[in-house]
Amino acid sequence: MAGQPPGGTVTLTPLRALVVAAVFGGLAGWLVVLTANALDLVPPRISWSAPVGLAVFAALVGLLARSTRQRIQLRRERMEPQRAVAFLVLGKASALAGALVAGGYLGFGLMFLTDLDAAGPRDRVIRSAVAVVAGVALCVAGVLLERACKVPGGDDDDDEDSPGRA
Secondary structure, X not given: OOOOOOOOOEEOOOHHHHHXXXXXXXXXXXXHHHHHHHXXXXXOXXXXXXXXXXXXXXXXXXXXXXXXXXXXXXOOOOOOHHHXXXXXXXXXXXXXXXXXXXXXXXXXXXOOHHHOOOXXXXXXXXXHHHHHHHHHHHHHHHHHHHHHOOOOOOOOOOOOOOEEOO
């Protein structure tokens, strides 16, 4: 055992984990509004910096996924193991964070759908919807980055949920 090189496998993020993250995010967003209403407080406003920041980060992760896919799977270039693991972890974190954030803004925004006549609730719904789209984009970009780190030609190419080597 001492002569074996260190290594291991990391499983791809399952769809179930993303759904659970989105549900917990939705519950958190719903609880924010419910708590603010119970305490007679005004629910927080959403600034444009939140959805725009999410969209920019999603674009960056998406570009990284594209370049990583081209490098590893199309050009068959070798990548340093530490960098591949870092990209894999970034992909996993982005996918889970995107699902959590999208669910949170969805739960938050849905609480104001009945009050669209007033400007405040309408702004919250519109900005929440943009943030949901940006969160889903971050989730998709993270999953794509995670899949791009999968080494081609391994014995796990046929199974989508099998471990990928970093």
